[in-house]
């Protein structure tokens with residue numbers, strides 16, 4: 001059974017498809033999804049394609065990105081963009097490419113993320129593993145956001161979605177034995193990026209929100225998750241397509257708002 005939020009996202013994408021059946025309208029939304037070659041990111045790309053967007057599928061390995069683009073080609077207007085969120089040169093080149101090709105970016109989904117062997121409970125987590133997760137999930141995402149923000153500002157009403165996690169909730173962390181200090185801290189810090197950027201841009205039409213997928217069966221957890229990647233993608237798709245009166249500076253899962 002779809003959750004209420006998933007159902008609303010479906011209606012929204014159906015509506016956009018109705019309004020834009022050919023995908024050729026001049027006002028087609030331009031989207032970029034980092035880590036789009038597999039897992040939740042792949043399904044976010046698919047959902048945005050089904051909503052009629054032109055989607056740049058960001059991937060750090062060209063072969064994997066091209067393969068994913070080939071798999072999604074039938075779903076809509078999808079293009080590969082090399083993007084290693086830990087490599088500033090690829091970010092600069094990708095932003096320059098988008099500037100030349102599109103001149104703006106309507107939707108930025110910061111989905112790429114990692115966990116690291118050696119991460120663990122605060123008493124035992126390897127410091128270098130914690131640093132590695134923070135480097136990618138926080139600093140890499142910050143670098144992507146800074147690289148593409150000038151393009152998002154050129155859009156009529158930009159949307160930035162940071163793919164966070166319930167494990168980044170301070171409230172939920174005080175009630176659960178998750179034992180992944182680096183990963184949780186990286187997502188809590190990512191939520192701070194969401195809140196501060198939303199506040200900084202509060203006088204613009206841009207909205208910045210965190211999406212928190214549930215426990216999703218992907219490479220990240222050895223496919224142990226209980227949700228499908230499509231379920232994991234639903235909230236990010238919803239937040240990427242928010243109407244003007246949608247939320248700003250929030251964190252939510254497909255069942256509704258989450259505590260910070």
Ligand SMILES: NC(=O)c1ccc[n+]([C@@H]2O[C@H](COP(=O)([O-])OP(=O)(O)OC[C@H]3O[C@@H](n4cnc5c(N)ncnc54)[C@H](OP(=O)(O)O)[C@@H]3O)[C@@H](O)[C@H]2O)c1
Nearest residue numbers: 035039040060084085086111112113165215216218219220
């Ligand atoms: N799975 C869950 O239960 C769950 C729950 C809540 C939140 N999340 C979040 O959802 C997001 C997607 O994770 P997933 O579960 O779909 O895991 P996944 O299948 O492992 O996908 C992660 C994606 O991020 C990419 N990536 C990692 N480091 C990158 C870098 N430096 N530059 C560019 N891309 C990079 C990966 O690329 P490669 O293929 O090249 O490695 C892959 O495309 C992550 O932010 C994760 O923290 C996951």
